[in-house]
Amino acid sequence: MSGEHDGGHHPEPLSPVEARAHAIESLLIEKGLVSSDAIDQVAAAYEKDIGPLNGAKAVARAWTDPGFKKRLLENATAALGELGIGGLQGEHMVVVENTPKIHNAVVCTLCSCYPWPVLGLPPGWYKSPPYRSRMVKEPRSVLAEFGVVLDPSVEVRVWDSSSEIRYLVLPQRPKGTEGMSEEELASLVTRDSMIGVGTIETPR
Amino acid sequence: MSTDAAVQPPDLSGAAAVPRKNGELVFDAPWQSRAFGMVVGLHQKGLFHWDEFRDRLIEAVAAHPGGDPSASPATIYYRQWLAALEKLLLDKALLAKADLDARAEELLSGERG
Numbered sequence: 001m002s003g004e005h006d007g008g009h010h011p012e013p014l015s016p017v018e019a020r021a022h023a024i025e026s027l028l029i030e031k032g033l034v035s036s037d038a039i040d041q042v043a044a045a046y047e048k049d050i051g052p053l054n055g056a057k058a059v060a061r062a063w064t065d066p067g068f069k070k071r072l073l074e075n076a077t078a079a080l081g082e083l084g085i086g087g088l089q090g091e092h093m094v095v096v097e098n099t100p101k102i103h104n105a106v107v108c109t110l111c112s113c114y115p116w117p118v119l120g121l122p123p124g125w126y127k128s129p130p131y132r133s134r135m136v137k138e139p140r141s142v143l144a145e146f147g148v149v150l151d152p153s154v155e156v157r158v159w160d161s162s163s164e165i166r167y168l169v170l171p172q173r174p175k176g177t178e179g180m181s182e183e184e185l186a187s188l189v190t191r192d193s194m195i196g197v198g199t200i201e202t203p204r
Numbered sequence: 205m206s207t208d209a210a211v212q213p214p215d216l217s218g219a220a221a222v223p224r225k226n227g228e229l230v231f232d233a234p235w236q237s238r239a240f241g242m243v244v245g246l247h248q249k250g251l252f253h254w255d256e257f258r259d260r261l262i263e264a265v266a267a268h269p270g271g272d273p274s275a276s277p278a279t280i281y282y283r284q285w286l287a288a289l290e291k292l293l294l295d296k297a298l299l300a301k302a303d304l305d306a307r308a309e310e311l312l313s314g315e316r317g
Contacts, residue, residue: 014311017283021235023307024290025242027299033251039241122234 054085055118055168056189058095060182063173073097076168085117093118096159097170098196103154104169105143105196107135108161115166119191126195136160146197169196176202236282243289252292260288260295 014022028034058080062069072079076093093115096104108114109132114122125131135142139156143149150156159167171193177185180203192198231237247254264284275283293299310316 013314016308016312017286018233018235019308019311020290020304021239021286022311023304024286024293024299025238027303027307028242028246028293031298033298034242034245034249038245038248039238042237042241042244 053186054080054083055115055191055194056186058083058085058118058168059170059189059194060186062095062170063185064182069170072170080118092165093168094159094165095168095170096157098172100172101154102157103143103148103150103196104157104159104167105135105139106159106161106167106169107132109133109136110160110162113161113163113166115161115168118168119194123191143197146192148197148199169194171196171198171200174200174202231282232276232278236278236285239282239286239289243285251298252296256296257288257292260291261285264288264291 025034025036025039029036058072061083062072068079068082071082072095076095079095080093098104108126114126131142136158139158140150143156161167171189173185174188177188180188188200188203190198190200193200231240243257246252247257261284264287265281268280268284268287290299290304294301294304307316
């Protein structure tokens with residue numbers, strides 16, 4: 001399989017350089033010289049270890065600084081700018097807050113729009129057609145498969161990203177973290193929690 | 205971090221250094237991270253010495269210093285990166301140019317998704 005999962009679902013035609021990159025990748029994979037998994041693993045290192053750091057910093061700041069949180073929810077693009085986090089493609093960022101009564105999750109039904117500057121590279125499943133369609137139709141089931149089991153009283157809001165607007169979920173601050181520093185808090189924030197398909201555990 | 209070996213391409217500096225912001229690698233399209241992953245993955249399998257790639261990358265950077273002025277630094281850089289990878293694969297006869305041209309054409313025309 002090609003490692004580029006967007007394939008026929010991407011609304012834009014391939015540029016010549018993209019076609020060249022895909023051609024090289026698909027031939028290398030056919031010849032068994034490199035696996036899609038190996039390429040994914042290099043990419044995954046960014047998703048898990050490096051990419052989401054910016055988003056995690058913003059979440060930790062919002063948890064510790066009510067003024068920043070207010071600005072983040074009112075105008076995320078400007079608030080993220082305060083932290084030196086800028087949009088690579090000029091897209092508008094919107095931050096949505098999880099509360100005990102509302103759980104937010106993000107999807108891109110059209111292709112794989114994703115807030116790169118705050119979350120790094122999108123995970124493979126984010127680009128998969130089943131996630132993109134099912135997250136809209138049956139969000140509670142999809143969330144449960146990710147391990148997020150919500151009480152029926154909790155309202156689920158699913159946000160569809162586009163090339164103009166990218167969403168970031170502000171997860172709930174876990175209990176028992178009152179004495180933690182902003183830096184310690186940032187280390188708790190996971191990529192999945194900022195897409196809305198994960199919750200943050202109270203550290204032991 | 206245990207994944208350092210996977211993510212740190214050895215020894216690229218000067219004009220051939222990968223774009224970074226605050227020490228983190230910068231990509232602004234998926235094909236760029238795939239191109240990065242291909243080179244690191246092939247190198248991990250021992251299919252070439254890092255110098256062989258680095259030399260071609262330096263050549264590619266020197267051959268196309270500017271490129272499209274409207275393109276981002278990462279886009280310009282990974283075009284050069286991809287050109288270096290292609291040259292390496294052809295030089296080492298790991299891929300044939302005719303196969304590559306044909307596949308790219310199929311992808312561009314939409315015959316292959």
